[in-house]
Amino acid sequence: MTDLQGPALTLDALRRFLPMHLRIRDDGTVLSVGPTLAKLMPNLEEGIAERLVNARPGHGICPLAAIREAVDGQGRLMLRIVNSRDIFLRGHGVRDCEGAMLLNLGFGISLHRAIRAAELTDDDFAPSDLAMELMFLREANRGVLHVLSRFNDQLAEARQEAVLQAQTDALTGLRNRRGLDIELAQALRLNGHRHEDVATPLALIHLDLDHFKQVNDLLGHLAGDELLFRVAAVLKQQVRKADTAARVGGDEFVLLMRGMTSRSALRDLSKRIIRAIRLLTPPELVGYTVSASMGIVIWLPGQADCPEDLLARADKALYQAKASGRSQAVIL
Structure with a gap:
């Protein structure tokens, strides 16, 4: 049986290809952090302790154990940034050829909060990532909802005015x-x-x-x-x-x-x-x-x-x- 091995990526290629990656050893040593993730968490290369926590409901295990469990069990991972309680990191991971754990992370529903917190732009995401498109849709949706809200307010005011006019004497302005x-x-x-x-x-x-x-x-x-x-x-x-x-x-x-x-x-x-x-x-x-x-x-x-x-x-x-x-x- 032929032993197949995938192509090795240089650190620069890895950062360009996966700007939200985290490469870490089983002992917690951080080997590499994607530039977008580093922009949000500048000190992450020093270690994940006291910087990330496991955000899975009902799971009290430490973040490193949660990462190992997700990688080896081929499950999904949910982490939260300690100093930004409303920003979450979700994703999955694999073992690379050196046995290190390689995670590919995203912001999920906290995307807009992460973009605002780190002033992220389209250049901070991989071309295949639909983050900016999702943000555009979110802002467009907010714009539509704002217009609808204003329209509903105007409609309510018009309805109230019509009711008032129907109950008002036109000559004197008193009630009819x-x-x-x-x-x-x-x-x-x-x-x-x-x-x-x-x-x-x-x-x-x-x-x-x-x-x-x-x-x-x-x-x-x-x-x-x-x-x-x-x-x-x-x-x-x-x-x-x-x-x-x-x-x-x-x-x-x-x-x-x-x-x-x-x-x-x-x-x-x-x-x-x-x-x-x-x-x-x-x-x-x-x-x-x-x-x-x-x-x-x-x-x-x-x-x-x-x-x-x-x-x-x-x-x-x-x-x-x-x-x-x-x-x-x-x-x-």
Whole structure:
């Protein structure tokens, strides 16, 4: 039987052919280190002790024993750099003609971290190594994910803006009837999880302008729209951040006042609003003074009112205010 022996490589050829190699004796003496591996671990030629550890899960053996086991058992090797806990070396090895162990290593999933740590370039890898191609794909993937993330953020913002527009009155910028229904349902905890211990007391104010019809009839609809816009500004100024002001149609407005159940506080609020609205009367409107009538209801946790019932009660109170001479508020 013919004894075949492969061609011997010079040290320079070995370093060029396997830039990530490690050639080591059984006693731990390092014979040769590939230039790329040396760039990452400059002192590796002094020995692997305290520089490499076995990274195989469940294997507590020393790195030299792990190398011998992988080489002689023709298995895979997994090492970790001691001073770079997130950089791993994986590969396999053989015995060369002199009996030394020759390892061919790579970075595996820690490739990008190794490239960053040692400032590696394409010249540091063998031409057959796809390291740079993999890095390109990784960066391209990150770029695509970044674009997708930005697109998703923009889509979410657009969706949120569309929802807000669908719940907003175009003329005044207040909530419309749909927006009010949503806010009121949430305030009453009618989303399938109503609990008395989490619901907040509230007051609902139904406001209707007095003599608004005369503004439209005598001064025109542009003057009417301008008045509605200025009334909305008054309401925005009077309500708190947690409250909701809505225009529910024509010259009708609804205020949802969270946590406000004091009758005296509600009377003071209604007086301030009425006084401010009276000041909005157009000087051209001779013989009439624009004002507001209000119907107010108070809701406490535990009461069985649904949004429709609460709005109906506020409407009833508003009717009483109108019937009592306008420019006033009635609290039920």
